[in-house]
Amino acid sequence: MTETADPDAITAEVRAVPDAPYPAHWEADVVASDGATAHLRPISTEDADAVVAFHAQLSDRTRYFRYFSPYPQIPERDLKNFVEVDHHDRVALVLWLGREIIAIGRYVRLAESPAAEVAFVVRDDHQGRGLGSILLEHLAAAARECGLTRFVAEVLTENHQMVRVFREAGFEVSRALEGSTLHLEFDVASTSRAREVQLSREQRAEARSVANVLTPRSVAVVGASPDRTKIGHVVLANLLRGGFTGPVYPVHPEARSVRGVRAYPSVTDIPDDVDLAVLAVPPDEVPGVFDACLSKGVRALVVITSGFGEKGPTGLAAQRGLVTDARANGMRVVGPSALGVVNLDAKVSLNASLAPHLPPPGRVGFFCQSGALGIQILAAAAERRLGLSSFVSAGNRADLSGNDLMQYWDTDPDTDVVLLYLETFGNPRKFARVARRLARQKPVVAVKSGRHVAAAPGLAASGQPIDEAAVAAVFDQSGVIRVDSVDELFDAAQLLAHQPLPPGPRVGIVGNSTALGILAADVVLAQGLFLARDPVDLGTSAGAEELHAAVADLLADDQCDSLVVVFVPAVTTDPTDHARALADAVRGAEKPVVSTFLASEGVPEVLTVGDGDAGPQRGSIPSYPSPERAVLALSRAVRYTQWRSRPVGDFVVPEGVDVDAARALVDDIAPAPRTVLSDEQADALLRCVGVVVAPFRRVHSADDAVAAARELGGAAVLKTADRRWRHRTDLRGVHVGLTESSAIASAYDQLVELSGSDEVYVQVQAPPGIPCVIEIRDDPSFGSLVSFGLAGVVGELLGDRAYRATPLSTMDAATLVRAPRAAPLLDGYRGARRADLPALEDLVLRIGVLADAVPEIRSLVLDPVLAADRGAHATGVTVTLGPPPGPRDGGPRRLR
16 A cells, blocks of 8 residues: 555545546435435545545444455545546445545556446445445445446455445446455346335335334424414324323423423433424524534434425525435434324324324325314224325425325234325336335325416416326326325225125125115116116115125125125114124125115114224225215226236337437437427337338429338328428318329329428328327326327327326236227227237337437327237327436435
8 A cells, every 4th residue: 555645635635636427317316215314426636535434434344355455545646546537437426424434436447348346345434224225226326327237346255245246236236356345246237136225125125214213212292382272282182182202392491390290401311312303483593503413313203394386486495405314424304394104003192193082993094284284184994984094284294295105104013094185196117106005005096286377386286287089098097096185985884894805896785775785786887887786775674684784695606706785774673783784794795895875864874893992903894875885986996806816917118219329319419498200200210119110212303202201112192391281181281192283283283382392202102091199298297108099080089099107018008009998999899800909019118118218209199000900000100309307216316
């Protein structure tokens, strides 16, 4: 080792070197495996002091493992080399916690090679938190972006922790032992296995970050005033009344105690650790309280305080600053303007919220944004006796979002059903991915507000209402059960929380009213379900025993998948006897049963089985105020079961797809805010994914048109170069089936007269088929959606299009081309020749891969695509490029 120089002199010299600009999109907030956050960014020459301090805090063992020598101090030459990088061939990423570096990763390209040597080091007190894996993911993404294909690493054999990081990253690692050193090599391409590992780690880390909020060991309420009218007093009272199992610390600058509990002037004055702090102070005091929480080591904040993002640009800036500082210092934030958080697990009993009334403990998780609505939601759940496992009202959703909660509930053993009241989506593409995985094992029911009105400032990703077609497509694709109101949300939840899922769509109906039975049957058929048999009418005088027998008979029928019980008690009849008989008849049944007891005082919303004192349990029977609501809840459960039983399909890249070539082509074009590609450029882009548009030529005279038609061969199509007229059949912007020279020349003259331009396209006529339209559609929240429909005026007029969000699985492609109402025309309707549906599916998959890989495609229209009996032939394409909208959901892990 060379002799070391004075660190202060070294860093002064290094800081004098101007920074090369680094890719800003490499910066990220990340979540460690323990749920705490950190900030990652490329290194800067201004980091020299922090690098020296970081190195000084490494143990001798860690230094030896990293540098293969004692290396007590960083020599001047090495420090300059560490912090002066070009962010291309030499890249270094640093992880910050507050003002300290806790980990560094770097790669250096090997001379004239697509490979680079990679290494990283984590400070001893932060090892075991998954930081090495995070650095490796981000370094690999940067390397791919810079044209590198391979990493090599040298690791001492006794450095088992580092070897495990490489081995468990999901890459195919080759190893060679060279003395006491392991030589590792692996491709940095993002494989399906690496992506699977990455997403699994993301789920565990984000779930843990939510657990830090919902399962604190201690809570401080900052602003816990003795004044009963203050929100801080309300939160403290609810915590104490709810029986929180850990210590609660009121924080007030003057009070000695609040509600009989000793108070402290500041969070820093509390003698013990504080996991969760609830902030109920004026907005201008929040920064000072945050600093105190930071000094105390608080892991999470629930900000009840309002006056942030919902108040305009100044408030939004303060909100963003709060979240940025919190994430950089390891904390998550619920809010601002949050109602609070609730965990009804008896081991926690946390009510850190403003809600005065809570439902009983249960197995339903609930997320919403609006605080005011949250209070009513909890009150309604309590009235319906719908038991909750946990509840979070996120307010402005500046940090913790519904996506985070779904990650938590995915593996929470105490939650069976998830309810969402959504005003905005946070990261919509991530929502679609996480919801799809969660819904495969637990029902997800959602109300999405703002169908026609944009969210308030500071709450929405864009200032526009989210396209309803996009929302419907993503919910349907993800298996989310969408409802239109809070009442319908609870209707569905009562069934899903207490009854088994229906094994099929056949519904039995039994009751004591012909009119009610017919009404229920009408709704069953209107919802696309089937009657197992004619409704069973027991008559108005039927007793409890007769109801018991009829229900048992239908449940035993193999042709019946679920049961609707409709009952109107006679004036002299006690309906509770019939309710008890029904509960006894369905005890242990494996088919769902819903009921309606009209005008029946004393019959609850859920007919309890088992120990009544414990509240509704699994097997209890939901009772609805009308047959329509009972059947509607049941129909949603049926459709959810059908979705869950459908294969997921495979996420494949079809043969002949070259994503890198497509990306390179778009990068070369360097799109402006909106760039419409020429037909030749669009054709070249499609060829990158194996889609061939029927060959064409541009011509400027009738003679050239005839010559081009002869060159292309076969029948010719002439179309105007002006895109405004290409699909105007009424104006004849396209002439097809031309074989004679005179007909070609005549068509040319007509098109010139129509458009006023002498430029005309001559194209090979594709085989005859049913005209279809495939689009990549720009959605302000979800990014790119792939749509499919049959071409023509009727389809446009009726909006007969189906949508799917990318990435598309093979099952998504198959259902997409069969989803439009006119789709039977493709499948031999009334004896017509069937179109080649597998070819259409393949074409949709290729367009989906292109949309996912090149987010700069803001619009792509294949119109028409002729679906023939053999093949699907694209004949026209229009492509528009622009900046990708909204947050992405690919690449290395990051909080978005």
